[in-house]
Amino acid sequence: MSSVEYCGLSKSFGTVEVIRKLSLSVAEGEFAVLLGASGCGKTTLLRMTAGLETISEGDLLIGGRRMNDLHPRDRNIAMVFQNYALYPTMKVFDNIAFSLQINKMSPDAVRQRVEDAASILNLTEFLDRYPRELSGGQRQRVAMGRAMVRDAQLFLFDEPLSNLDAKLRAHMRVEIRQLHSRLGTTTIYVTHDQVEAMTMADKIVLMNAGRIEQVGVPDDLFDSPRTRFVADFIGTPSMNFVDGAIERDSGSLYFVAPGLRIPLAEQIAVNAAVTAGLRPTDLMIEDNGPLTGRVRLSEKTGADINLHIESECGAIIATVSRETQVGQGDTLRLGINPKKLHLFDHTRGLSLRNTRVA
Amino acid sequence: MTLSSQGIKRILTGDSALPWLAPLLAMLVVFTIYPLIYNIWLSFHEYAPFRRRLEPVGTDNWQALFSDERFWDSLSVTFTYFGVVLIIQVVLGMAIALLLDSEQKGFGVLRALLTLTLVIPPAITGMMFLLIEDPEFGVLTWLLESLGILDGTQPILATGSTALMGVMLADIWQWTPFMVLIFLAGLRSLPPEPYEAAMLDGASSWQTFRRITLPLMGKVIAVAVLIRGIDLFRIFDYMFVMTSGGPGTSTYTLSLYAWQQTFSFIKWGYGATISLVSLILILVIANLFIWVARVRW
Numbered sequence: 228m229s230s231v232e233y234c235g236l237s238k239s240f241g242t243v244e245v246i247r248k249l250s251l252s253v254a255e256g257e258f259a260v261l262l263g264a265s266g267c268g269k270t271t272l273l274r275m276t277a278g279l280e281t282i283s284e285g286d287l288l289i290g291g292r293r294m295n296d297l298h299p300r301d302r303n304i305a306m307v308f309q310n311y312a313l314y315p316t317m318k319v320f321d322n323i324a325f326s327l328q329i330n331k332m333s334p335d336a337v338r339q340r341v342e343d344a345a346s347i348l349n350l351t352e353f354l355d356r357y358p359r360e361l362s363g364g365q366r367q368r369v370a371m372g373r374a375m376v377r378d379a380q381l382f383l384f385d386e387p388l389s390n391l392d393a394k395l396r397a398h399m400r401v402e403i404r405q406l407h408s409r410l411g412t413t414t415i416y417v418t419h420d421q422v423e424a425m426t427m428a429d430k431i432v433l434m435n436a437g438r439i440e441q442v443g444v445p446d447d448l449f450d451s452p453r454t455r456f457v458a459d460f461i462g463t464p465s466m467n468f469v470d471g472a473i474e475r476d477s478g479s480l481y482f483v484a485p486g487l488r489i490p491l492a493e494q495i496a497v498n499a500a501v502t503a504g505l506r507p508t509d510l511m512i513e514d515n516g517p518l519t520g521r522v523r524l525s526e527k528t529g530a531d532i533n534l535h536i537e538s539e540c541g542a543i544i545a546t547v548s549r550e551t552q553v554g555q556g557d558t559l560r561l562g563i564n565p566k567k568l569h570l571f572d573h574t575r576g577l578s579l580r581n582t583r584v585a
Numbered sequence: 586m587t588l589s590s591q592g593i594k595r596i597l598t599g600d601s602a603l604p605w606l607a608p609l610l611a612m613l614v615v616f617t618i619y620p621l622i623y624n625i626w627l628s629f630h631e632y633a634p635f636r637r638r639l640e641p642v643g644t645d646n647w648q649a650l651f652s653d654e655r656f657w658d659s660l661s662v663t664f665t666y667f668g669v670v671l672i673i674q675v676v677l678g679m680a681i682a683l684l685l686d687s688e689q690k691g692f693g694v695l696r697a698l699l700t701l702t703l704v705i706p707p708a709i710t711g712m713m714f715l716l717i718e719d720p721e722f723g724v725l726t727w728l729l730e731s732l733g734i735l736d737g738t739q740p741i742l743a744t745g746s747t748a749l750m751g752v753m754l755a756d757i758w759q760w761t762p763f764m765v766l767i768f769l770a771g772l773r774s775l776p777p778e779p780y781e782a783a784m785l786d787g788a789s790s791w792q793t794f795r796r797i798t799l800p801l802m803g804k805v806i807a808v809a810v811l812i813r814g815i816d817l818f819r820i821f822d823y824m825f826v827m828t829s830g831g832p833g834t835s836t837y838t839l840s841l842y843a844w845q846q847t848f849s850f851i852k853w854g855y856g857a858t859i860s861l862v863s864l865i866l867i868l869v870i871a872n873l874f875i876w877v878a879r880v881r882w
Contacts, residue, residue: 278784300785300788304785306781308781311778313779314779314782314783314797316797325783329787329796330787373786377786
């Protein structure tokens, strides 16, 4: 169990820089999730941690020790790959036991450990099978077993659930979390799925184009996104964005957009170009709400209804309870809780914090 | 009667595969099945030189085999040649393939160069090695004498104990690259993920080769061994060119012996019998091998 420290890490493939001067620390025993869209560099960062990619610039410290030039086999890291990377010619038992066998552990001890891991992962009856004879979920568990039996100082997961169906994914999320709380091993987990990140992480590292957009506990990223990118990325359906301006009117500040006028706190400077962010869940149907719109489409998710609304300030999605009686084509008014309003600098997308109305 | 273009079209677009297979079937019958049946028939006959015709001899040819010491000698030479050369070509081929399996600059050229030995006719290779191993001016003879391994009184190809090795050299030189090519094709199509996993599991290069590469390459190795094995079992050209089976019978293989009986001694029936034994052995060994080596995973 070790902490991980990235100090100004960069990675280039030829002239393409995929990671740019990235600094981050993951504390001992922490479950950190690298979250981001495809191509944001999260998997590259993970592979650099494992030693499967070289580091172009900067330092990687694991447990305080510089790892840049250490061969992967000497790093004592266990990794679960996206496609599981099981050894196709070995049975499940040997797949899990491989690292122990090559380290010359006694066969009895190996058997003991493998059987323990297998019973935790419900794999006991499959130990005598080849990977090709297993389902996706079972293979996934073998890959986890392979990581579990080792006394690795760090666990790396590279989108391990992306090949599983939704139900199994939810189940494996819980298993991985339980595994982490049982072993307490520092874990770095890569995913593009924000639900995975939100439900599993002690700390989310949201990446974009080779840089870190924001680091924080899941609630932080959801409640106080530091950039428009973060606000847009976290939350389903995505946050609604409305371009407008901040105006002063008889001593009070207002966010003003076509057909919309919301009172703000004093602290903020008057700004001609801002973007307001409204989460669909923070909009409610109110007879005297400030925003008028017409329902274009109503989407039932089971628990809620997502209303796609054509309003004066553009297309907006509002999530309302399933009991709401609203149909396609209906006109309605939406209320906005000013406390839940997020404001971003229009050009750079940075959050204009402290804008909440007191 | 000429076939109308309509008729041809109907035959070629019909459901039957026969029109398409017919040319190949004809070749197979003329060049493989008929000679095989004729060969079997021949093994129960023998050419009578004075009466100038083939006469039935029953199972005489087959019985003669068992008491023919030269047959057993040639069988033993064939098996020795087959075993030694095959093992060396597999091991050496794999070693070279592993060395050449690299993305670095220049390795593509090296891999292409490998095919060069394969385009030389084996008879020419035999001539080349005849010169290389010549007792007077052969470069190998000179090298081995300089190293004190040979003392100058034993020409490689004219000494009973070294002649077979001398012939093997030509085969190994010419056909190891074939193994390398097959192994390289296999190595380069292996998935990278198990290797990354093995690295993180802490496996050394040797452990990775033994536990990952070798099992993954099982089928490829089996195919290469099968192709080369069959070739080696019916080896003829190098001996024919380099030693004519000598000195004594030390390089007489089954094929060479069958050839000698048939064409030098005009014992067509007996020659046919020996070549049939060779065929039966190849069939048995190859099928045993396929059965045993079926890689299961």
